[in-house]
Amino acid sequence: MIPPEVITPAVLVDIDVLDRNIERMASSVRGRGLGLRPHVKTHKTLEIARKQLAAGAAGITVATIGEAEVFATDGVKDIFIAYPLWVEAPHAERLRALAAQCRLAVGVDSADSATAMGGRLGADAGSIEVLIEVDSGHHRSGVLPDEVVEVAHAAASAGLNVAGVFTFPGHSYKPGMPTGAADNENESLGRAAEALTQAGFEVKTISGGSTPTALISGESAATDLRPGVYVFGDAQQLELERCSWDDVALTVAATVVSRHEARGGNVRRIVVDAGSKILGSDRPDWATGYGRLPEFHEAKVTALSEHHATIMWPDSSELPPLGTRLRIIPNHVCLTMNLVDEVTVVRAGAVVEQWTVAARGRNN
C-alpha cells in the first residue's frame, strides 16, 4: 500500500480517489445550476487547482493575498479572497497587481473596513469586487443579514464594486449539524441578498458552502459554492459522515518505532513517527482521536507529540511489529498540506509524481 521508496513520515495522495472526488463535487454543483469556486487553501497545490478548473470550476477561492498571488501567477483568471481583509498600503498595491491579472473579489465585514479598503485602493477601487461576509451561525467574522446594507453603502461610497454576499457555515463541523447549518446558511444568505437587492444593489454573487454542507442538495439561496476539503476528505469528514473511507485521498505514511504490549499497568499501544508536525494537531472535542487508520478502524490515535503519534491498539487485532508501515488519515487535511513542502502522488500503490505545495505558508 505504501510504496517502498517512500521515507516516512510522508504525505501520500491517491490520484484516482482525488480525481473522483473532484468530479463528484463538480457534477453535483453543476447539476444544481450553481457555480463552483473551490477553496484551494486545502491543497495549496497548482496541479490540483488545474484539475478543479478542468472539471468545470468557475474560479478558485483563497484565504490570503499571498495564496492569490501564487495561483494568479499560474494563470487562474477568477479568484475570490474569502476573508475580511484589512487593507493598508502594501495590501492595496498587491491587490492592484492581482486585479490586473484576474477577476478579483475580496471579502469585507464592516463599514470601517470597506472605507479603509476603498481609500487605500483609490482610483482602482472599482476594479475589485467586494462580497460582504454574513455570519450564518458560526459567530466568527461576518455581520448579521440585516447589517449588510450598511456595509454595502460604505463600500459603494468608497468606490468599491459591491457584488454580493458570502458566508462560511463553520458550525457545520459538528456531528448532527451539517443539515441545520446548511439551513442557516441558506436562510442567512437569502435574507442578506434580499436586503441588498431592496437597497438597490445588483447582487451578482451569493457564495456559500463548506465541505459538510456543499453536497446537501435542495433549494439553495447561493449562486456559488466554495468547498475545500472534499478533494481529499479527512478524519473529521469521516466522523461527520460527510465522506466514506474509500473517499479519502490523502494519508500520512508512518512507521511503527515503539511498541508496548500490555504489562505493568501499561496499555497495549504503538508509537509511529508521524506527529503534530505532519498530521496537524486539530482535535475537536467530538473527534475520537488525532486521526484514523484506514486499515484499522478500531485503532485510536490518543496522543500526538511533534514527532510521535501514540496509537491504542484494539484487542481484536495483532499489535503490529516494529518497522511496520501504516497510513494515518489526519483530522484536518488543510493543516497537513500546510506542513509539507511536497506530496507523493500514488496510483494503485505506486509513486507516479511529486507535487510541490506551492502556496504552503503563504499566511499573508
Add this chain to the structure above:
Amino acid sequence: MIPPEVITPAVLVDIDVLDRNIERMASSVRGRGLGLRPHVKTHKTLEIARKQLAAGAAGITVATIGEAEVFATDGVKDIFIAYPLWVEAPHAERLRALAAQCRLAVGVDSADSATAMGGRLGADAGSIEVLIEVDSGHHRSGVLPDEVVEVAHAAASAGLNVAGVFTFPGHSYKPGMPTGAADNENESLGRAAEALTQAGFEVKTISGGSTPTALISGESAATDLRPGVYVFGDAQQLELERCSWDDVALTVAATVVSRHEARGGNVRRIVVDAGSKILGSDRPDWATGYGRLPEFHEAKVTALSEHHATIMWPDSSELPPLGTRLRIIPNHVCLTMNLVDEVTVVRAGAVVEQWTVAARGRNN
C-alpha cells in the same frame, strides 16, 4: 511594538529576550555541573543554535535525521537524535554520513530496534553512540528502567556503542506536575543507569530534561539536559509558571480584521488574522485558550480557524479598533516555528534581521 514594515501575520523574535533566555539556561545548567544539549526542534534555526553553542552548549539535540543533517552541514560537531529510530537501509546511509561529520548519538527503545539498527549499519555500527530511552512516566516511547539492560545487550551484540540512557518527562506539561515529573525523571534515570552499570556497561551519558523541569535544581541523576522551548517561552510555559511574561521572546504579530461589540446576544470579541496556520493548534485541556496576549492578559483566544483567531475581550478594556496590530504568544512555540519559512528579528521594536527556519518541515 510591532515594527511598521511587518506585514501580519508574522513571527517576531525579540533578540534581547532570546539572548537572556539562552544565557540563563546555560549558566543554570553549567552551575550544576551538567552538560547542556538544547533541543533545536524548537527553533530549527542556525543562528539560534550558534548562539546556544557560543553560550557553552556541549552539542545539540534534534528529533529527526533530517534536522541533524541541516545542523551538521552548518558545522555542529555533537548531535543527539533523541528519538527511537527504526533504521532501514536509507536511514543507515544517512546516519553513516552524519557520523563522518560529527559525534553522533541516537535513541533506541527496544532490542528489536537495536538489532535492526546494528544490522543495517553493519561495520559502521560502532561509530554511532546509542542511548536507551527510558519511560519516566510520560508513557509514550521508552522502556521501564529495569528493561534497559536487555536493550543494551541487544545493542552491544549488534555492534552498537552503548553510551547511556535518556528520558523525556513529558508529563511535566501539566499544572502542578513539573516538580513531580522532575523527581520521576531523576529516579528513572538513576535506576536505569545503575542497572546498566551493574550489567557491566560504561554509562557515559544520562540525558534528561524538558523546559518545565530543566531549571528545577537539586540533586540530578542526569549528566546532560535537553530543554528546547526555554529559548522563546510560550503560553504553555507561562501557564505552567515556568516563565514570566518578560521571558517570552517569540510572538505572532496580527491585525484586527473583524470586531463585534456585544449586541444581539453576541459576546464582545475581535478576530485577528493569525490562525492555526501560524499559531499552531495545540491546546492542552488545562490551557486557558489558544494563546495569550502580552499586552492584554485578560483577553482569551477562544477559537482558532486556519486564518482567524477569535479573541474574547475583557470588559476592563476598550475593544480595539479594526486595523489594530496585536501580538499573540502561541501555546506551543515549536509548532509556530515549523509553520514559517522565516522570522523577523527585532530589538527594541525595530527590525534588525530576518532568519530562515532552516530545518522547517524536516520530518524525516
